Ligand SMILES: *[C@@H]1O[C@H](CO)[C@@H](O)[C@H](O)[C@H]1NC(C)=O
Ligand SMILES: *[C@@H]1O[C@H](CO)[C@@H](O)[C@H](O)[C@H]1NC(C)=O
Ligand SMILES: *[C@@H]1O[C@H](CO)[C@@H](O)[C@H](O)[C@H]1NC(C)=O
């Protein structure tokens with residue numbers, strides 16, 4: 001049965017698919033991704049910033065409100081006081097061993113707590129890792145309590161052990177997990193797994209696993225449409241490619257109501273997603289989905305109405321250059337902020353955060369947007385609710401940077 005389903009998806013991919021060009025020159029240095037290269041220099045944007053040193057490998061970030069943010073720091077959750085411009089670490093909550101869910105070797109590169117998302121009522125924080133996600137009780141975490149961890153989403157690695165992002169429905173009753181690498185059961189396709197959530201009276205959170213849908217290879221980014229009827233999902237490599245050297249990625253469009261009940265039947269369509277599409281965000285007005293394509297040093301903007309419908313095959317609006325190996329992406333006012341990770345450590349380029357003016361990008365296409373300098377491997381970017389501060393996790397530098405973005409106003 002699993003075979004049939006995957007063949008079916010592959011067939012849909014083959015019918016709908018056409019590739020976006022991915023033909024940049026080969027990098028000078030040996031590199032696993034043939035279309036990757038260092039991006040050309042950008043204008044540096046001189047904004048005030050300050051850095052908080054943390055234990056190791058900071059990744060996911062989420063603001064609770066302007067005064068508090070959470071950070072995934074290796075295998076701990078950091079609770080940050082952000083009431084002043086310079087963030088302070090209030091509490092470090094180490095993950096109890098029972099919550100490791102599939103992180104068998106916590107020292108291995110690639111393990112750790114990853115992207116995080118708050119429930120809409122802000123009572124729980126979900127952090128993707130290993131088999132699924134760990135769940136924190138927010139009021140307890142704010143007090144630094146050792147009973148802050150109140151649940152896991154886990155199906156024991158059946159559909160994958162490399163969970164990277166989580167989305168939660170508006171009623172906080174379903175969670176969707178991206179399994180980057182999938183498992184033998186997904187035929188090594190990346191997957192979205194579905195959990196139905198129950199909150200117990202004692203604040204423990206339990207769940208029922210509802211299944212999965214296999215997509216392309218290396219499934220990572222997921223964003224709801226504004227009305228939550230669709231989930232837009234990136235896979236770095238499409239399901240027809242059979243080697244890393246084939247670099248056409250996918251945006252898969254899933255029907256959310258079907259995903260909740262019968263995940264494997266939720267695919268509406270796949271559209272070409274550029275060279276290794278990884279992270280995504282909606283513009284504040286919900287009109288575009290912005291996707292970082294890591295190996296072409298670009299962000300792509302897609303028309304969300306055209307993405308959401310059942311037929312439009314080419315919803316691409318704009319394709320804009322960034323810095324090197326863009327990953328984390330977020331929107332604030334009329335800007336898109338993209339973490340130019342330079343994660344492969346090219347020597348002839350910079351790491352930073354590109355600041356894309358949406359109006360210019362849509363009107364003029366390729367524009368050399370400026371970059372805020374950062375330390376090594378900026379991974380996730382989030383803006384404070386007020387829009388005055390940007391937090392950046394600097395994975396290789398073991399720090400979290402706060403940048404004053406209050407002076408940026410849309411032109
Ligand atoms: C998948 O990628 C291959 C190789 O890059 C390309 O030939 C094919 O057109 C792509 N299919 C889709 C649906 O993007
Ligand atoms: C992919 O390309 C690299 C060179 O960029 C080459 O060394 C490698 O053999 C290729 N791999 C496959 C599976 O074709
Ligand atoms: C940076 O901070 C200094 C001192 O607070 C201030 O005078 C200056 O205007 C700030 N610069 C920017 C670009 O915000």
Ligand SMILES: *[C@@H]1O[C@H](CO)[C@@H](O)[C@H](O)[C@H]1NC(C)=O
Nearest residue numbers: 055056057074075076106107
């Ligand atoms: C990350 O956390 C694990 C588990 O606590 C620990 O074994 C490891 O040493 C930590 N890594 C670093 C670089 O601090």
Ligand SMILES: *[C@@H]1O[C@H](CO)[C@@H](O)[C@H](O)[C@H]1NC(C)=O
Nearest residue numbers: 096097143144145146147148
């Ligand atoms: C958790 O904290 C409580 C209250 O501070 C303390 O009594 C208890 O021993 C702690 N439990 C563990 C497992 O550390």
Ligand SMILES: *[C@@H]1O[C@H](CO)[C@@H](O)[C@H](O)[C@H]1NC(C)=O
Nearest residue numbers: 002157158183184185186187
């Ligand atoms: C998948 O691998 C697991 C162990 O890694 C094995 O127990 C299971 O039988 C395999 N399932 C399939 C469908 O191959």
Ligand SMILES: *[C@@H]1O[C@H](CO)[C@@H](O)[C@H](O)[C@H]1NC(C)=O
Nearest residue numbers: 147200201202203204205206
């Ligand atoms: C909380 O309630 C659930 C469901 O009644 C129960 O299974 C669980 O053991 C309780 N947990 C604690 C820590 O009391």
Ligand SMILES: *[C@@H]1O[C@H](CO)[C@@H](O)[C@H](O)[C@H]1NC(C)=O
Nearest residue numbers: 109343344345376377396397
């Ligand atoms: C890049 O350099 C950092 C040290 O700054 C190192 O920790 C990391 O492993 C390197 N990454 C790669 C892909 O070589």
